Amino acid sequence: MVGDLMDSTSTNLTLPESLEQVRITTLPPAAYYISDFIAQDEEDAILEKIASAPKPRWKQLTHRRLQTWPSDLVNNKLMDVPLPAWLNDPIVPRLKSIPLSKTLDSSDIFSFSPHQKPNHVLINEYPPGIGIMPHKDGAAYHPVVCTVSLGASLCLNIYKSKDDGSLDPKPAWRILQEPRSLLITTSDLYTEFLHGIEDITEDVELSRGTIANWELLRSPDDFADGCNIRKTRTSLTYRDVMKVSKIGGKLGLFQKK
Ligand SMILES: O=C(O)CCC(=O)C(=O)O
Structure with missing residues (x-):
């Protein structure tokens, strides 16, 4: 699969020499998948940090909970506060490398x-059994999303809109995300298509013919029976919020306790 590879400095990870080597070529422009983006000990450390965050950090939705770092957006603006070190290192420098x-x-x-x-x-x-409804990420962000998956595998579905603007409920493509992997979506895939995760306990009919990134998976053999029994999967989605408020950061206006 990946041709020329480079070692990541402090781990035994082998990263691609460029993103074009890990482009998911079966998808519209553009998505990239790196199966081993972080190491097992890095995954454990991040999951530990997430678990030990103060309770008010969690926003409880009906079925799902989430944390937002460094803070929620207000009127599509972010306060000018850096990400905490455990979310920055090693992921951000590695993305940039x-x-x-x-x-x-x-x-x-x-x-x-x-x-x-x-x-x-x-x-x-x-x-x-819990997913996320098909949606677009909207205009607050630069159109690049970098998703690091932790803990377990699941499928992200990509949906098209019909000519009348309504959602075609049948996914056009499915991307299987393994733990410790990185998925990057950008360009038309960000602006033109919707993405979502089904509320199911098992991903089925997984095969080379049905999974867009099958050739780039770490362990396709794990899904040889066509199934992935869901376990709790946590995702980190990294984005660049376009508008940043210096004043909000200084006054602590957006701060969460
Ligand atoms: O968890 C994921 O992989 C998708 C998250 C998502 O769709 C979002 O944050 O907008």
Whole structure:
């Protein structure tokens, strides 16, 4: 699968030399999948940090809970406060270390975003049977989403709109995300299509023919029977919020206790 590879400094991870090597070519522009983006001990450490966050950090929705770092957006604006170290390192420098292409300059996936790096992270927890409705991420963010999956695998569905603007409920594509993987979605995939996760306890009919990133999976053999029994999966979604308020940060206006 991945041709030329580079070692990540402090771990035994082998990252691609450029994103073009891990492009999901069966999808519209553009998505990239790296099966081993973080190491097992890094995954454990992040899950521990998430679990030990103060209770008010969690926002409880009907079936799902989430944390927002460094804070919620107010009128699509973020306060000017850095991400905590455990969300920054090692993920942000590692994202920035992979060039888009081997042949061009050393531009990375955030080189053209307003702050040249992500400034916001949503942490979503999905127990078995719980997903997220099909949606678009909207205009507050630069159109790049980097999703690190922790704990377990599940399928992200990509949906098209019908000609009348309504949602076609049958997913157009499915992307299987393994624990410790990175999925990057950008361009048309961000702006034109919707994404969601079904409220199911088992992902079924998994195969080379039905899963867009099958060729890039770490362990396709784990799904040889076509099934993935869901366990709790946590995702970190890294984005660059375009508008940042310096004043809010100074006065602590957006601060969560
Ligand atoms: O958890 C995921 O992989 C998707 C999260 C998502 O759709 C979102 O944060 O908008």
